[in-house]
Amino acid sequence: MKQTTTRQFEKICEILDRYERKPAKLIPILQAVQAEYRYLPKEALAYVATALGLSPSSVFGVATFYAHFALTPKGKYVVHVCDGTACHVKNSESLLAAIRKKLALKEGKNTTDDLLFTVETVSCLGACGLAPVMVVNEVVHGMMTPAKCDEVLDKILESEATQ
Amino acid sequence: MNTTPDTPKPATMIIDGRELPLEGERNVLEVARKAGIDIPTFCYHSELSVYGACRLCLVEIEGRGVQASCSIVPEPGMQVRTNTKQVRDIRRIALELLLANHDMNCPTCARSATCRLRELSERMGIDEVRYKPVHERQPKDKSSLSLVRDPNKCVLCGDCVRACRELQGVGAIDFAFRGAHSAVLPAFGQNLDTGECVNCGLCASVCPTGALTPRPEMDAVWADLDDPDKVVIAQLAPAVRVGLGEYFGMKPGSITTGQAVAALRAIGFDKVYDTSFTADMTVLEEGEEFLRRFSDGGPLPLFTSCCPAWVKYAEQFHHELLPNLSSCKSPQQMFGAVARKMLPEQMKLEGKELVIVSVMPCTAKKFEAKQDKFIHDGVPEVNHVITTTELGQMLRQCGLQLDTLEPESFDMPLGFKTGAGVLFGVSGGVTEAVLRYAVEKMRGTPLEQVDFKEVRGEAGLREAVITVNGVELRLAIVNGLANVKTVVESIQNGACPYHLVEVMACPGGCVAGAGQPHAPGPEVRRQRARAIYHNDKGLELHKAQENPELARCYREHFGEVGGHAAHDALHTEYQHRRRLHELNLEIIEGQEAEKIPVQVCVGTNCFLNGSQELLRKLTRYVENKNLEDRVHLSATFCMERCGQSPNVRVGDTHLERCTFDAARAALDERLAGIMATVQ
Numbered sequence: 061m062k063q064t065t066t067r068q069f070e071k072i073c074e075i076l077d078r079y080e081r082k083p084a085k086l087i088p089i090l091q092a093v094q095a096e097y098r099y100l101p102k103e104a105l106a107y108v109a110t111a112l113g114l115s116p117s118s119v120f121g122v123a124t125f126y127a128h129f130a131l132t133p134k135g136k137y138v139v140h141v142c143d144g145t146a147c148h149v150k151n152s153e154s155l156l157a158a159i160r161k162k163l164a165l166k167e168g169k170n171t172t173d174d175l176l177f178t179v180e181t182v183s184c185l186g187a188c189g190l191a192p193v194m195v196v197n198e199v200v201h202g203m204m205t206p207a208k209c210d211e212v213l214d215k216i217l218e219s220e221a222t223q
Numbered sequence: 224m225n226t227t228p229d230t231p232k233p234a235t236m237i238i239d240g241r242e243l244p245l246e247g248e249r250n251v252l253e254v255a256r257k258a259g260i261d262i263p264t265f266c267y268h269s270e271l272s273v274y275g276a277c278r279l280c281l282v283e284i285e286g287r288g289v290q291a292s293c294s295i296v297p298e299p300g301m302q303v304r305t306n307t308k309q310v311r312d313i314r315r316i317a318l319e320l321l322l323a324n325h326d327m328n329c330p331t332c333a334r335s336a337t338c339r340l341r342e343l344s345e346r347m348g349i350d351e352v353r354y355k356p357v358h359e360r361q362p363k364d365k366s367s368l369s370l371v372r373d374p375n376k377c378v379l380c381g382d383c384v385r386a387c388r389e390l391q392g393v394g395a396i397d398f399a400f401r402g403a404h405s406a407v408l409p410a411f412g413q414n415l416d417t418g419e420c421v422n423c424g425l426c427a428s429v430c431p432t433g434a435l436t437p438r439p440e441m442d443a444v445w446a447d448l449d450d451p452d453k454v455v456i457a458q459l460a461p462a463v464r465v466g467l468g469e470y471f472g473m474k475p476g477s478i479t480t481g482q483a484v485a486a487l488r489a490i491g492f493d494k495v496y497d498t499s500f501t502a503d504m505t506v507l508e509e510g511e512e513f514l515r516r517f518s519d520g521g522p523l524p525l526f527t528s529c530c531p532a533w534v535k536y537a538e539q540f541h542h543e544l545l546p547n548l549s550s551c552k553s554p555q556q557m558f559g560a561v562a563r564k565m566l567p568e569q570m571k572l573e574g575k576e577l578v579i580v581s582v583m584p585c586t587a588k589k590f591e592a593k594q595d596k597f598i599h600d601g602v603p604e605v606n607h608v609i610t611t612t613e614l615g616q617m618l619r620q621c622g623l624q625l626d627t628l629e630p631e632s633f634d635m636p637l638g639f640k641t642g643a644g645v646l647f648g649v650s651g652g653v654t655e656a657v658l659r660y661a662v663e664k665m666r667g668t669p670l671e672q673v674d675f676k677e678v679r680g681e682a683g684l685r686e687a688v689i690t691v692n693g694v695e696l697r698l699a700i701v702n703g704l705a706n707v708k709t710v711v712e713s714i715q716n717g718a719c720p721y722h723l724v725e726v727m728a729c730p731g732g733c734v735a736g737a738g739q740p741h742a743p744g745p746e747v748r749r750q751r752a753r754a755i756y757h758n759d760k761g762l763e764l765h766k767a768q769e770n771p772e773l774a775r776c777y778r779e780h781f782g783e784v785g786g787h788a789a790h791d792a793l794h795t796e797y798q799h800r801r802r803l804h805e806l807n808l809e810i811i812e813g814q815e816a817e818k819i820p821v822q823v824c825v826g827t828n829c830f831l832n833g834s835q836e837l838l839r840k841l842t843r844y845v846e847n848k849n850l851e852d853r854v855h856l857s858a859t860f861c862m863e864r865c866g867q868s869p870n871v872r873v874g875d876t877h878l879e880r881c882t883f884d885a886a887r888a889a890l891d892e893r894l895a896g897i898m899a900t901v902q
């Protein structure tokens with residue numbers, strides 16, 4: 061853990077240098093910073109604002125405008141449940157409920173306290189033939205049932221435990 | 224019409240069947256308003272950029288369909304209708320949508336009387352709202368000493384965002400999130416008091432609803448008025464006398480000094496004094512300071528210091544200018560200091576507590592009065608600050624009507640003023656008042672012509688040159704903080720021509736402060752400014768140096784102008800101030816219990832002076848030496864010593880103008896110290 065924060069700081073500096081601290085490059089800069097931290101911590105946003113000479117409120121405004129940017133940390137595993145029409149019709153809601161229950165996520169929370177999982181819905185992953193679909197860190201699991209979701213999560217939990 | 228036969232017929236357009244001349248209006252809306260057709264608007268403000276989001280200003284343009292009139296440039300021959308069924312229907316929907324997400328507790332809202340949303344709903348005859356709210360309730364932000372922010376009343380018109388950015392150059396608030404979560408927020412969704420906000424209140428002035436309002440202090444004032452063990456006195460700022468009348472429906476520019484005094488006595492104030500008295504005092508102190516700096520070669524230009532929003536702005540964004548700021552307290556604080564020194568004896572308090580209340584046209588004064596540096600041994604120079612509007616409200620609570628009150632005079636001696644002290648209420652006024660003193664002193668003969676019309680006016684940045692004894696005094700007058708930028712740039716380029724720069728945050732000066740009754744547009748401002756000049760004319764004396772009570776006050780209590788005692792009581796110091804609160808970017812977290820905290824400042828000034836490189840080197844040093852467990856390294860946003868940047872803290876040692884070598888040496892020393900105790 062201790063190594064990562066130093067590397068992240070080095071990275072922010074490199075990113076800022078790479079974009080020559082140009083305010084016009086705010087969005088690509090934020091993208092790159094997010095790639096480092098997996099989200100945009102407000103301290104990092106403050107650093108970017110200072111370096112670009114922008115007001116922190118406007119940097120915050122941009123960071124919160126785009127759904128792509130996350131202001132809270134995401135889990136190591138990001139679980140996407142598709143809620144596009146096809147999946148919805150095939151009861152994707154029951155998948156979501158099962159996953160949230162399994163991970164003991166309380167109302168209004170999408171990320172587990174140990175920062176292992178983040179659960180989100182997305183609208184149509186373009187895999188309607190496999191509906192209902194769940195995607196874990198880019199790996200697509202099709203024709204899912206609540207029980208199968210449980211299995212996938214169990215496997216991950218197991219492999220994490222043995223690490 | 225005022226066209227003479229010689230001038231060519233101007234280009235015209237047709238609005239609702241009326242032919243209207245085009246006279247350089249920026250948009251169709253302005254043409255219509257000029258003709259008295261008040262097209263409803265929300266997100267349009269004549270002094271801000273055009274946003275075009277609320278869709279209330281819709282009109283139908285022949286051949287172009289329904290358009291937002293605030294965003295359409297008028298063209299000759301254009302045919303416009305402002306009141307078709309289609310337009311009315313869309314407006315109605317727009318208003319209903321706004322209302323659906325608006326917390327409609329109007330009776331308890333501070334803006335109830337002047338809310339545009341309410342006015343327009345009434346005008347459009349909205350009798351029900353057919354939509355469901357999508358916004359979640361958010362808590363009110365009462366953190367600021369000057370303002371209250373109630374996000375549940377925000378209609379997202381963005382007027383505040385643009386005013387703060389465009390007119391004040393601050394950008395303390397901005398749009399954040401989107402869709403149903405859209406909001407106007409300070410940086411990182413924090414409270415208003417943690418950020419860059421300078422408390423000017425301009426955002427509250429332009430807000431059409433009760434989402435941003437001055438923070439009231441009326442309850443505290445009532446409590447003290449009701450307390451038999453307290454003697455409560457008031458000071459009335461110059462601009463209040465030309466604003467208060469509007470609250471009672473009088474026409475803008477009505478001068479109601481005497482009635483305001485009578486009203487304050489009627490609601491229980493023991494004495495009523497005039498802040499113009501200490502404005503006169505400011506003229507002498509600042510005038511002396513100016514003459515001294517002028518003859519001793521600086522630091523110049525001298526910046527005025529009576530606007531607390533400007534002072535905070537300078538403290539946050541331009542620490543390098545702080546030596547140029549006049550060390551004079553503002554008239555409000557001078558009054559507190561003088562009253563605490565003189566009145567206890569004069570008023571025979573008999574053990575009762577003296578409570579000082581200011582009536583100000585300003586929200587930033589609320590913040591100013593609560594600064595630690597103006598509180599001595601737990602006693603504040605000024606206890607409470609209420610706005611002109613709050614005073615109006617307090618009078619109305621008692622059923623008092625201003626125009627039915629017999630005018631009364633201020634109490635003496637702190638109620639005696641000259642016209643110089645009254646001029647402080649308007650942009651350019653401080654400069655003119657100081658000139659009346661400084662020019663006379665430089666000439667050594669009485670000044671006959673006291674008006675310096677060259678410093679009057681409305682532009683956000685004005686310049687004037689006054690020649691005295693063949694020497695030029697070069698002056699700049701700034702109102703609206705965004706205009707300071709030009710002056711600052713000239714200083715940075717070493718090309719600043721000015722000797723004296725007056726800065727007021729509010730466009731137009733204090734007469735248009737956020738504590739004044741709500742004033743749409745520059746015309747009201749103009750009337751109030753005119754009234755200030757009128758008031759000066761009507762007074763017996765016009766030069767602060769001729770104020771006999773002030774002279775006596777110096778004789779008996781403060782000695783010489785600019786002397787030692789005066790300096791102690793009437794002058795102050797400034798601090799470097801951070802713009803972001805409590806943020807640390809963790810870099811190396813350290814695992815051991817005895818880890819050494821190392822903080823490197825990455826606030827704007829330190830950043831510009833190379834703290835990033837320093838931090839990088841320090842990081843590598845710690846890594847190369849495998850000290851990661853024993854050092855807790857973080858970056859922090861401003862240590863409030865910006866003049867000595869870059870700043871580093873190693874343990875509890877503060878290193879100014881720090882280099883990597885100095886930081887490393889300090890760290891090595893600490894590590895060695897710990898090793899020694901461990902062994």
Ligand code: SF4
Nearest residue numbers: 387420421423424426
């Ligand atoms: S009070 Fe002034 S500085 Fe603060 S947010 Fe409002 S406009 Fe901006």
Ligand code: SF4
Nearest residue numbers: 377378380381383430
């Ligand atoms: S706070 Fe007021 S001015 Fe600002 S966006 Fe909301 S309604 Fe408009």
Ligand code: FES
Nearest residue numbers: 275277278280293
């Ligand atoms: S006033 Fe024109 S769109 Fe809001």
Ligand code: FES
Nearest residue numbers: 824826829862864
């Ligand atoms: S920026 Fe203010 S002390 Fe570093």
